[in-house]
Amino acid sequence: MSVLLAWMAVSIVPAQACVGLDCDGPDVTIGQGSLTAAYLEQASGGLMIASNAAPVDHPYTYQLSHPCVVDDRENGGCRSSDFRQCPAFPGRVVEDLVPERRRLALPTPDGTTRTIDGFPTNGAAVGTPVGPWIVGARQCIDITALNPPPSPAEVFSYFQRLPLPTLTTQHQPPGDGLAGLPVIFYTDSPTTQTFTVDIRGFTVVIQATAQQFTWHTGDPTGQIVTTDPGQPYPAQTIEHDYRSGTYTAYLTVTWGATFTVNGSAPADVPGTTTTDGPPVTFDVRQARTVLTNPYD
Template identity: 40%
Template sequence: MGGAGPWRRGASSCRSTATTTGQPVVLPTITVADVRRVGLPPPTASLQPAGGDVVLNVPVNVYAQAAPVTRDVQVLGFPVTIRATPETFTWTFGDGASLGPTTDPGAAYPAMTTTHTYTRPGTYPVTLTTTYSAEFSVAGLPFEPVDGTVDVDSPAATLTAHAGTTVLTR
């Protein structure tokens, strides 16, 4: 680990800065296009009440179930780890309204932090777009950020908003 040879001191280890022929080693860089190509799973979009039928003027609870994703791939012969983290969530409710982007994924009832209230009867598609940031590591080196973000759409859910009346029963 001294000062001789093609080695230099790293943060906690030594690594060569050149190949056996004396040429520098060029490590791959990962782009947003690469992350898209590797693919990220769509988060689960959950709606409450479940079942697709809602009542006008009563909030519908929406929430995303998304977790960080890790993918291990080979790029130009190097092992590469890509980590993608959900950053924001955007809901489109099909009636012209949307929510987000927000960093709040929402949560199951009784949290009700991400809701929408329908005011007109009809059938509406509800979509969720999750925006991920990403970082990558080549051959176990420290992680570096990927420039840009990746949007992933979850499958649309369909809700039907019905007019109704509230009846108290005992």
């Protein structure tokens, strides 16, 4: 996905980007095929930087359009075939765009409003855009602040709400156990799962991995904590001795994850989350010796 498509996607996918999730993120507003900004400032090297943090009483609001969007609006079709390659900076989003500005109504001492150049406001309230859009010169603009790539903390908020699998507790013997004979625990449920999430138009792939297994044994001895999912007999690694009785056990799994953004190098999700598997109930019986006559 090109950087341009990454920000243009914001105008067409926000309703689907967080299906089933509560979305939090920067305030990114879309006009008629353009990305809006509150402020444009000149940086070193001739690069313009867009942001939504404008000085008090700044006289303009802006929209940043792809040259094709401007051509289509003005001429009924895209005539901007000379696409430019903007400089690339690590962690920045820089695109070839046409900035357009519109006057804002500013306050006056007498309680009315004015514009920076005297264009009539017709009584518009302070901060209201007035007049037509003024088309500026096409140039490379840094739009990172308008829709930056998801931060690790933002990815973690999504990770916490993913439908991670609940791992099933298996035990041996599969029916009733015997006092004095250890019960074997393990899970054969998947311990990794991959999720692809759209976060503000960025494709985020989250690879979840089970990192810790807490086996709730159901008796007063408490829990068994391991870093492996166990194995069935005869390669068992997790055992527990019970007295006779009825017990309910279940498995809590602690999940960690890594993530990529638009195919980037993997990074760690800064935190873990847990899931509880379904409970399993079983009896442990006391074996009793019975004398028999071998000749009967």
